[in-house]
Amino acid sequence: MPVAAPHSLRLLLAAAGLALACGQPARGQAAADPAESVVRTHVPSAMDAELFYQVLIGEMELRQGQAGVAYEVMLDAAQKTRDEALFRRAVEIALQARAGDQALAATQAWRMAVPASAEAHRLTAQVLVGLNRSAEALDPLRGFLAATPAAERPAAIGLLPRLFGRAGDRKTLASVVEQVLQPYAAQDATRVPVLLTNARMRWLAQEPQRALELAQEAARLEPAAEGPVLLALEMLPGEPRAEALVRSYLDRKADAAAVRLAYVRALFTSQRYAEAVSQLEQATQADPKAAPMWLTLGALRLELKQPREAERALLRYVELASASAGAPAEGSTQAEPASEEGSGPAPATAEALRQASAEGLTQAYLLLAQAAEAQRNYRQAEQWLAKIDNAESALSVQLRRAMLLAKQGKVQEARELLRRTPERTPQDARAKLMAESQLMRELKLWAEAHAVLSEANRRYPDDADLLYEQAMMSEKLGRLEEMERLLRRVIQIKPDHFHAYNALGYTLADRNERLEEARTLVLKALELAPNEPFIIDSLGWVEYRLGRREEALKHLQRAFEARPDAEIAAHLGEVLWMLGRREEARRVWREGRERDATNEVLRETLSRLKVDL
Template sequence: MPYPAPVLVCSTLALAALTGCALQAPAAAPPAAQVATSSSAPAAPASAPPEAAATPKAVASPPLQSGLSARLMYELLVGEMSFDLGDPQQGAAYLLDAARRANDEAVYQRATEMAIQSRAGPAALEAVRAWRQAFPQSLQATRFELQVLLALGRVSETATPVKTLLDALPATEKISFIAALPALYQRVANKDEALQAVETALADAQKDPALAPVAWTTVGRLRLQQGDRTGALVAATLGLNAGPESQWPALLALQLFSGTGENQAEPLIKRYLAGAEAKPEIQLDYVRALLERGRRADAQTELTALVTRWPQYPDGWLLQGLLAADDRHDAPAEQSLKHYLDMLKEQAEQPGDVRAAGRNQAELTLARIAARRGDDATAKKWLDQIDSPEQLLAAQVERANLLARQGRLDEARQAIQAVPERDPDDARLKLLAETQLLRENGQAQQALRLLNAALKQSPDDDALLYDAAMAAERLNRTDEMERLLRRVIKLKPDSAQAYNALGYSLADRGVRLPEAKSLIEKAVQLAPDDAYIQDSLGWVEFRQGQLGRAQRTLQAAFDKRPDAEIAAHLGEVLWALGERDSALSTWREGLRLDPNNQTLTKTLKRLQVTP
């Protein structure tokens, strides 16, 4: 690991520590007589000449005594020279010997640093343990020992330095130290040893009411790293029992609920949120976890409770606006997003304010809402306010969509092409945005041509292959589409979207239905909460004549993700079941969500229905 070296008057940090010389350049060179003065210099003669007698007036105190012997100086200089010349192990050995002779903590630290830099684990451990033996109260030595032990994989020996550090820290720092331990042990290969060491170190903390919640949370996170979800859940429960108002067990419960799908963690989250000291950030993360699980109605309920309980918390209004816009409830979405922006204006911005990303996200969504109602001028006004480099491409894509709707497709493409490229992947992202624009505006042939040219340079790019398959499908070149999607599946076996797209294409054409269902079921395994994949499953069930099962599947997908295409499929199944009123109601909702959706409009035209 690199160690930045300060600019020293002395040749080394160790030399500075021993001699007491300055860490900055002196204002002027001292008189030669002073430079010569040291602990071994002879005393000045009594009969000094008058000129010499006047010189000491510049030095009011006796000269600084140095413990630097010739041998120590030699070891320090040779150690540093060895390090500089590429032999850090030899340098560390010289410095360690010097540290023992001088009994100087700074030299021990330098010896340890050299050994670490040379990747000489045993030498580093020898140096740091000599340091600790010489200075048993040194927290810095203990920190270095912990670092070296972890690097050497001697995890079982880390309990003592962890406990030593914890006991020595002030009360205000203990919680953050305990919370940081899982990250410290994250890369340890032997997770069992890591858990045992930390549990040993935290045994007393688990009995301390002030530390028990975070101590149990840390143990639970380590159990989760070990793959023990049940043990992590037990730790979260014990942590919450120890401190119902503490956020730490709730965060662990959230990690279990959102990351592993542990449903038994949800009551712990709700129990924490019912407390008077609950934080809005926890409830917001809970809302996001519910959305990821496809529980949209529950997420909306929690979000409403959040903005009611904490009306001054801006991020709640942002998510409420984004969710409403996603459901095409444009009026309440606008209201929430504008309220969010007004709240940001009332709060003083700071350099590097992370809220800039949220502000740009709100402005981009407001632009899309304005564009949906045909107000291009307002949409452009919102887009012009976006200033984040990360959102620049998204903003230009929206500008391109505005131009394309006005029939100015060439200008729309130029708008995307003009976006500056900040890193090598930006050119690829711009190409994907441009080809999607072409595909959605009746230029699938041109899109496929651009994608094929790019694939000659990057034949294994799964995103390019997938988009090329979608363009081929628009051109009814189903054999080419299938070839491209199978290539994606071969390159990326966990691509749920590729399995789903191929299976849906077969189902929609009513061919090879057993294979279609098998492909879609594989996609469901890979992405069980994806409403669009569930829509495909319901559609293939409908094609196979399983109307009741198809209705249940499609209704669950639509409840999870209101969408015009899912509405088209669900409405058709309801129509086939004779539930005409329900079908018409579903189609009307689909038209509200997206009146231009091709699947929905084609379905209504084919069935000769006007909802």
């Protein structure tokens, strides 16, 4: 950032004197620039007129793009008055101009002028860290905590990791913070915050073992505290050992709804759906009126191909959401802002509640239609769809309606229904093609699905997701060279598309071809998505094809525990069968068949091995 020369500053001050001679605006006259109102808000009442106009000119120069001039004018005013608002403004100007050295100079001047200012010390440390001078942040951080009132110090200590989340040299910074916090490590009020802050800093510094040890020590000292558990949740799935801390806490506190829901989100992200369902069931038992938990439970049940259980959870959600629409949830202790008449929630709040309820109900009706469809109750599915009056969900509704028609043998009518659906946005045309291909795929009309996707890829070239879908249809049609070409194009366009690596690796392994290359591809997919059950299944299948049955068993058991899918059951059962564990294999296959009796991989496996369940 350019800095104004002293001569320029003198000219500006002279201009300020001219403004003084002209006098102030008459009463009721609007200020010429909004900056004046900013200045009036932040300057001390004791500021004389000359200094007032100096600050005003600084704001005007900033608006005209003269950041260097504005910075010098504002810092000069701050040093004359020792006013913290003006020091803060000088720092802001420097930071907006990406002038780190000037920002540091302003914070240091602020510290000298107002030694008791916690904010001055904190900002100095932040600027130093931003300039990759973390080692120099030691004294400002000590000053920050020393200037913070004792009652507020635990919160200030807990704030430190958030202040430095984007630091470059995090290992150095973690050591600096540890030194700063040492005097507070033995004090009752700050002992646990110190442990948690050091744990977070070590986690940011990519020292997971040390971070977990500190979090565990904090949990031991204060078993009821949520902080150690929330940190452990943040560490998942990168540090699986942290999960024991979470589970131990939830075993002790069955009513810890917020922590349990956070754990459910972590399990869902890792696609450990069965475990997420178990946690949600405990949460709904502890708080049966928590509507969102029922909706999530229903969606997960449906994902696990448990339509009856999904339906029960979703109906409970509809009951709760319908009852609370337009009114605060029963038992709520948080008062809503009153309207002018003093009766009920303010209109904006009530509208937000109604909108959230309507969106949730739309999702529930779609899921209920899907659950009814899975149970071949097509009439009930249509009744649920008829309840949806939401233009933004029109395509999703029409897709489900098309699926209902197709499953009743009206395939062409189903396709026409999708094609006639209005396109509200430019993305809707692409979404309609994807929906039609999905319809054909679910009906196992591979050639028709491939044709739709070919047209989609002509209209939207180099769309990684469309290319991937076409590759999957190419595989179904036995066009393996085309499939591989398309998948390699996907990887070229989007190198982090883990599905493409996995699909190519699994296909090679399933055909017992180029097994080492298949393993490399699957491992790359697993590196990009470490807890994806179907990729873990692929790795197990590759190991099985390579003759490493025990290694294969380990991976397949892990995949099946996370996602008891029929195809994973087919693979796991085959490995158990070949290891001589026949009854275990039959049990796994039966469980897979209960979830999806039509799964082709499972049926082919049982036929090939001549197994009668």
